[in-house]
Amino acid sequence: MKPRPYEKLLYLISPLGLLLLWEVLLRAGIGDRRFIPAPTDIFTQFVQVTASGELVEHTLVTLYRVFSGYVIGAVPAICVGLLMAMSKPVRIFFDPLIACLFPIPKVALMPLLLLAFGFGDASKIALVAIAVFFPVCVNTYTGAANIEKIYWDVAKNYGASQWVLFRRVILPGALPTIFAGLRIALAVAFIVLVASEFVATKSGIGYMIWNSWELLQVDIMFAGIVTIGLLGLVTSVLFEEVQRRVIPWKQER
Numbered sequence: 001m002k003p004r005p006y007e008k009l010l011y012l013i014s015p016l017g018l019l020l021l022w023e024v025l026l027r028a029g030i031g032d033r034r035f036i037p038a039p040t041d042i043f044t045q046f047v048q049v050t051a052s053g054e055l056v057e058h059t060l061v062t063l064y065r066v067f068s069g070y071v072i073g074a075v076p077a078i079c080v081g082l083l084m085a086m087s088k089p090v091r092i093f094f095d096p097l098i099a100c101l102f103p104i105p106k107v108a109l110m111p112l113l114l115l116a117f118g119f120g121d122a123s124k125i126a127l128v129a130i131a132v133f134f135p136v137c138v139n140t141y142t143g144a145a146n147i148e149k150i151y152w153d154v155a156k157n158y159g160a161s162q163w164v165l166f167r168r169v170i171l172p173g174a175l176p177t178i179f180a181g182l183r184i185a186l187a188v189a190f191i192v193l194v195a196s197e198f199v200a201t202k203s204g205i206g207y208m209i210w211n212s213w214e215l216l217q218v219d220i221m222f223a224g225i226v227t228i229g230l231l232g233l234v235t236s237v238l239f240e241e242v243q244r245r246v247i248p249w250k251q252e253r
Contacts, residue, residue: 015229015233019039022038022039023038023039023040026038034218035218036218037218037219037222041219042219042222042223042226044219045219045220045222045223046223046226046227049220049223054208055208055223055224055227057203058203058204058205058207058208058224059205059227059231061121061203061204062193062194062197062204062205062206062231063231064121065121065124065125065128065193065204066128066189066190066193068121068125068128069124069125069126069127069128069129069131069132069189069193070128070129070132070185070186070189072125072128072129073128073129073130073131073132073133073136073185073189074132074133074136074182074185076133077132077133077134077136077137077140077181077185078136078137078140078178080094080137080140080141081136081137081138081139081140081141081143081144081174081178082140082141082144082166082170082171082174084137084141084144084145085140085141085144085145085170085174086144086162086166086170091141094137098134098137098138101134102134102138106127106130106131106192107127107192107195107196109127109130110123110127110196110199110200113126113127114200119200119201123196123200124193124196124197124201124204127192127193127196128189128192128193131185131188131189131191131192132185132186132188132189135181135184135185135188136178136181136182136185137181138181139177139178139180139181139182139184140174140177140178140181142177143173143174143175143176143177143178143180143181144170144173144174144177146177147169147170147173147174151169151173152165152169155168155169172247175246175247176247179239179243179246179247182239183236183239186235186236186239187232190228190231190232193206194206194209194228197210198210205224205227205228206224208220208224209221209224209225212224
């Protein structure tokens with residue numbers, strides 16, 4: 001069901017309310033504007049770095065790395081998760097690997113990736129792909145494995161082939177959970193990428209934030225942080241729209 005206008009308004013109330021509270025507290029003298037600038041100060045700096053082209057350049061670099069790694073990690077993760085649900089040998093093979101590798105902080109792999117891929121975009125894309133793979137794979141398997149048994153039995157009783165079983169039962173049944181995993185993975189992708197851009201790079205929003213902190217340009221630093229938040233909000237809204245179109249039968253009331 002398409003969101004009503006008032007629902008879209010409600011969606012914006014919480015971030016706008018937070019910004020308003022932030023502004024009021026600082027203007028009331030609670031906090032030091034030298035270290036925690038007001039939203040109006042951040043907005044002014046945001047406009048300036050955008051007009052200069054600096055913010056746009058760093059944002060485009062970050063988006064390229066995020067979405068390249070996201071696709072490289074998510075596509076095989078969905079395939080592996082579905083295969084794990086459909087085949088016990090595949091599940092037995094991948095289960096211990098996921099259990100072993102999933103808990104490792106992905107940022108800790110950055111030194112190894114720098115040795116393998118160098119200091120360019122490839123190491124950051126590889127880090128994002130690894131970070132995205134696990135939540136998408138686990139959610140995909142969970143969604144496919146928890147499909148009610150009666151649907152499997154009915155399909156098999158009617159002599160459905162593996163392809164028909166996959167196309168008509170497994171994939172539609174797992175899609176809601178797959179999208180949940182994809183949404184979580186998108187947030188994870190931004191987190192690990194910005195953290196990796198703090199070091200070993202001269203471009204990206206993470207670099208801009210870290211460099212601004214080193215130069216005590218706090219307003220620029222916050223402009224970078226706000227940009228990450230805006231990217232998260234925009235991608236979340238777009239993601240919800242895609243999900244609404246792909247799985248219209250499974251929407252929140």
